[in-house]
Amino acid sequence: xxxxxxxxxxxxxxxxxxxxxxxxxxxxxxxxxxxxxxxxxxxxxxxxxxxxxxxxxxxxxxxxxxxxxxxxxxxxxxxxxxxxxxxxxxxxxxxxxxxxxxxxxxxxxxxxxxxxxxxxxxxxxxxxxxxxxxxxxxxxxxxxxxxxxxxxxxxxxxxxxxxxxxxxxxxxxxxxxxxxxxxxxxxxxxxxxxxxxxxxxxxxxxxxxxxxxxx
Amino acid sequence: xxxxxxxxxxxxxxxxxxxxxxxxxxxxxxxxxxxxxxxxxxxxxxxxxxxxxxxxxxxxxxxxxxxxxxxxxxxxxxxxxxxxxxxxxxxxxxxxxxxxxxxxxxxxxxxxxxxxxxxxxxxxxxxxxxxxxxxxxxxxxxxxxxxxxxxxxxxxxxxxxxxxxxxxxxxxxxxxxxxxxxxxxxxxxxxxxxxxxxxxxxxxxxxxxxxxxxxxxxxxxxxxxxxxxxxxxxxxxxxxxxxxxxxxxxxxxxxxxxxxxxxxxxxxxxxxxxxxxxxxxxxxxxxxxxxxxxxxxxxxxxxxxxxxxxxxxxxxxxxxxxxxxxxxxxxxxxxxxxxxxxxxxxxxxxxxxxxxxxxxxxxxxxxxxxxxxxxxxxxxxxxxxxxxxxxxxxxxxxxxxxxxxxxxxxxxxxxxxxxxxxxxxxxxxxxxxxxxxxxxxxxxxxxxxxxxxxxxxxxxxxxxxxxxxxxxxxxxxxxxxxx
Numbered sequence: 001x002x003x004x005x006x007x008x009x010x011x012x013x014x015x016x017x018x019x020x021x022x023x024x025x026x027x028x029x030x031x032x033x034x035x036x037x038x039x040x041x042x043x044x045x046x047x048x049x050x051x052x053x054x055x056x057x058x059x060x061x062x063x064x065x066x067x068x069x070x071x072x073x074x075x076x077x078x079x080x081x082x083x084x085x086x087x088x089x090x091x092x093x094x095x096x097x098x099x100x101x102x103x104x105x106x107x108x109x110x111x112x113x114x115x116x117x118x119x120x121x122x123x124x125x126x127x128x129x130x131x132x133x134x135x136x137x138x139x140x141x142x143x144x145x146x147x148x149x150x151x152x153x154x155x156x157x158x159x160x161x162x163x164x165x166x167x168x169x170x171x172x173x174x175x176x177x178x179x180x181x182x183x184x185x186x187x188x189x190x191x192x193x194x195x196x197x198x199x200x201x202x203x204x205x206x207x208x209x210x211x212x213x214x215x
Numbered sequence: 216x217x218x219x220x221x222x223x224x225x226x227x228x229x230x231x232x233x234x235x236x237x238x239x240x241x242x243x244x245x246x247x248x249x250x251x252x253x254x255x256x257x258x259x260x261x262x263x264x265x266x267x268x269x270x271x272x273x274x275x276x277x278x279x280x281x282x283x284x285x286x287x288x289x290x291x292x293x294x295x296x297x298x299x300x301x302x303x304x305x306x307x308x309x310x311x312x313x314x315x316x317x318x319x320x321x322x323x324x325x326x327x328x329x330x331x332x333x334x335x336x337x338x339x340x341x342x343x344x345x346x347x348x349x350x351x352x353x354x355x356x357x358x359x360x361x362x363x364x365x366x367x368x369x370x371x372x373x374x375x376x377x378x379x380x381x382x383x384x385x386x387x388x389x390x391x392x393x394x395x396x397x398x399x400x401x402x403x404x405x406x407x408x409x410x411x412x413x414x415x416x417x418x419x420x421x422x423x424x425x426x427x428x429x430x431x432x433x434x435x436x437x438x439x440x441x442x443x444x445x446x447x448x449x450x451x452x453x454x455x456x457x458x459x460x461x462x463x464x465x466x467x468x469x470x471x472x473x474x475x476x477x478x479x480x481x482x483x484x485x486x487x488x489x490x491x492x493x494x495x496x497x498x499x500x501x502x503x504x505x506x507x508x509x510x511x512x513x514x515x516x517x518x519x520x521x522x523x524x525x526x527x528x529x530x531x532x533x534x535x536x537x538x539x540x541x542x543x544x545x546x547x548x549x550x551x552x553x554x555x556x557x558x559x560x561x562x563x564x565x566x567x568x569x570x571x572x573x574x575x576x577x578x579x580x581x582x583x584x585x586x587x588x589x590x591x592x593x594x595x596x597x598x599x600x601x602x603x604x605x606x607x608x609x610x611x612x613x614x615x616x617x618x619x620x621x622x623x624x625x626x627x628x629x630x631x632x633x634x635x636x637x638x639x640x641x642x643x644x645x646x647x648x649x650x651x652x653x654x655x656x657x658x659x660x661x662x663x664x665x666x667x668x669x670x671x672x673x674x675x676x677x678x679x680x681x682x683x684x685x686x687x688x689x690x691x692x693x694x695x696x697x698x
Binding site for chain 1: 428431432435436438439440442443448475476477480512514515516519520550553554557558562609612613616
């Protein structure tokens, strides 16, 4: 089934506090950067309409508070995601080390069955590429290696501050979603567009949609 | 109503004690299990509470301590499934299917009293403030002073004098001299704690991951806190260093809680007013400890979840139409109010307005949990747009997030008080609401309600009505406005 024209693609940005999740979202959606912006409390999202191959899509980007403490209030929003953008900060090694934790957290709460992990649209962003070489704490090779080890995730080094690679990265995310959807014919039919049910247990989700096509 | 489920009898050993016996435990546990508010493990908590309130409550407290202790190290293994079920993480009370004759639902059909118009007055002036002080600097007539602040707030020039009292840093009956002495002591205490983290070496830090992690996060958040305000603007601003130091020192004072995002938001107006690191620290501590803001930041977010549940109940009774709408949009979990509650509306108002709102809230008037009524007041002003535009779950969240800086603080305060008076004037107020707004142990009770609700008394809270009525007059509404 082709992706319906009005479909909303839900993209969630995850990563440690202060890596630039909100800044990336704001750069992409409004092409603005505010170095003095607040850290996110709770959950926020922004929509951006894009046209790809003459089809209109709405990219709905969800941004959450990154601190461990807010996990239980953040994770219900993972469900129904079409793509997960994992973010770390190039001058913060720990934020890179924590990527695997974020990936697992996403899979668990988005209720993605393990056999689909390899195919699910992920993007990895190393943000703050505007920093000097001395400040850099994670090399491109390390990041690429992580991507290889985690299902060939595409990797982009971005700067929300200078806008480098931000729209490229989001476009890549959108393309991955479209490809994933078109290879999972029945997904679009089963997916409730834009809806979040905060009450259903993970087990209630019709898991067959994702399982059947990846086995 | 509730008598169908319980029998109440006076204890033979303590005349102030009412014994509550469930008549039909099955019915109760069934109806509570349908609430799905609490986790599997704590699901029985409600029924435990009914069977043995004291043990359940104290057990609950001890669990708080133990989970803080047990969870101080963040879990690294994400595949460790949490004990809470996913569905119960969000206290969606769409499933709040209480049996028909249980009081909450029954009274939503009852007519609530009208919301009276209320007026607010001018802020407390310096001259008025001085008139409240005796020769040695003790504050006379604290209830009247609080009432005055509740009605109009405080003039900015004397906030620095008043906030330490409202935030329990100074005690009301202290003399000026005692406060100077106490401040000296508090200053030493502060710098002692500050020295503890200041003297941690790089080498130590390398092997002290919790410390390092907290330090990094505080560092990252401080530079993202109110930078638009001139007081915090610009590079190398000394006030940013003070924010950092106070938050770091707070994690020394309350190591179990640590630093949680949102704390810097709470601190910044306090530092702006107090202009001094030591005083701002102790005022912040007062807000966290004495005014119980700490509950918003606990490890498992129980405090936040509980407030969302309370808010749900209030909306259900006070704004039934809005409640129905929210329910139809799967938003009755009230999650969209999360930011309001976490940092007491800090991001929703300008600096000047939030200072006014907070000082009013800190008076503890007109009832406990007044901040929840302020949430209702904001929603009351928005419900028409929200329903007319037929916003869905996502849109409600977005709409509410975007109300930031668009709200009128005086209007919200008026409306909040008006809602309070509406509750106060409603003869049959549901017990479940009653417990949210009344602080029974302190006796801050909505005047006139107690008598009608003797039968609805929460088990374990025992007070002869005469004593309660006495307290109403003594403690609660000294002002002729309410009595």
